[in-house]
Amino acid sequence: MTEVAPIKTPSLEGKRLSFALAEDRLAHYPEFRDFFVRTFDLDRKGLSEPGYVRAPSGNAYALIFIGRSGTPFPSGLEIYAVVDAFEPIDGDVLDRDLWSILRWMIGGVGVPWTVEDFDRTGRLYRVPAAPSG
């Protein structure tokens, strides 16, 4: 369920970035921002390039980090699926990939945030991608 890993910039030839999810307040709990800074070396790279991860479907996802005056970088984050330029995205695949990316994030953020609590929350709200208990 957490087969997500950072990858180098994939070839974007013949591809488009398909919007998937946005977060305006990445540091609402600061440890989430810290996770992305750590994982993608953002204190050094800043806005120079997106981060990329590979999700269980095999699709690559671009993580576009957002800066906001007066707020530590990154203040926000947008996630895009890297897909064939003219092909519509499969909503079920996207949802499962997003679930896995968030689960990977929660595991990386660490205690008190746990993938077990993430899974329980998904089950409570009946998210289809959440594993059964």
Added chain:
Amino acid sequence: MTAQSESVLPATLRDRWLYSPHYANVNGWRMHYIDEGKGDPVVLLHGNPTWGFLYRDMIGPLVNSGRRVIVPDMIGFGLSEKPTREQAHCLDGHIANLTALMRQLDLKRITLVCHDWGGPTGLSFAMSNPARVRALTIMSTWAWPTPPAEFHTRVFPWRMMHAPLVGPYLLGNHGALAGRGVYLSVVDRERFARAAQAAYETVLPDPATRLLTWVWPRWIPLDENARAFKRFKWLEQKLSSSKLPTLIIWGREDEVFDAATFGGRFKRLLPHAEGPHLVTGRHFLQEDSAPEIAGLITSFLDRLDVNGGQQ
């Protein structure tokens, strides 16, 4: 301000919400409200993630008791405009939105009925506009800084469900709060699912329209560094010296804002208040006990009328 004669709701819901929509530009946003009846105004304030529909079975009895009933939809909910950026929302801004509507309608002798985030917004309006307010009714809400309840400090499920990226995914993409969240917070879930749930989900059809459902939880102060900490501290201090006639009503089955802790704390803050009256209900007690709540408010206001406004 404008009024429209035709409902914007789908046909399946129109027979449950027969009121003519009105719109006002408040603080730069388009706010929907209904305005029914004549008499001293009773303003019914909802919270997250509901809208005026929550009060559908209270409006008629209050109007029939000789009151003017105004039910605004908070900006970001119901039939009001829904900003699409998190930074468009802040607690003080929502208080200003309500203040704008009350001033445009030039309401006086207002009874404010406050539920959930309608509490911090409505009570802050009351404390900053005392000349316009006659009385308060307080239901399943809070008005003090950190933390509102032990529930709000837990990772599962509260902090997890609105955590960075999880909030937009769970409450945005999956609409978890307006659907299952409200469902879990009523007593008669079967009736709610049959008769009401669609009304809350229909007005928040897409992820972008659900923004405020994960933004409001982020405004609940959990420590003294929180954005709203000072506002809540101010509100608690102002309420502690308030002499406004007040009625406290609580859901007997409310596990989150439990009656003993929250109703009791409001009673200590406002010792002159009537109540807490316990009715059947979890957090969304209006879904289970609307006629009884309307009766309690009507009776409370009738006594104020007889006693020259004194409690």
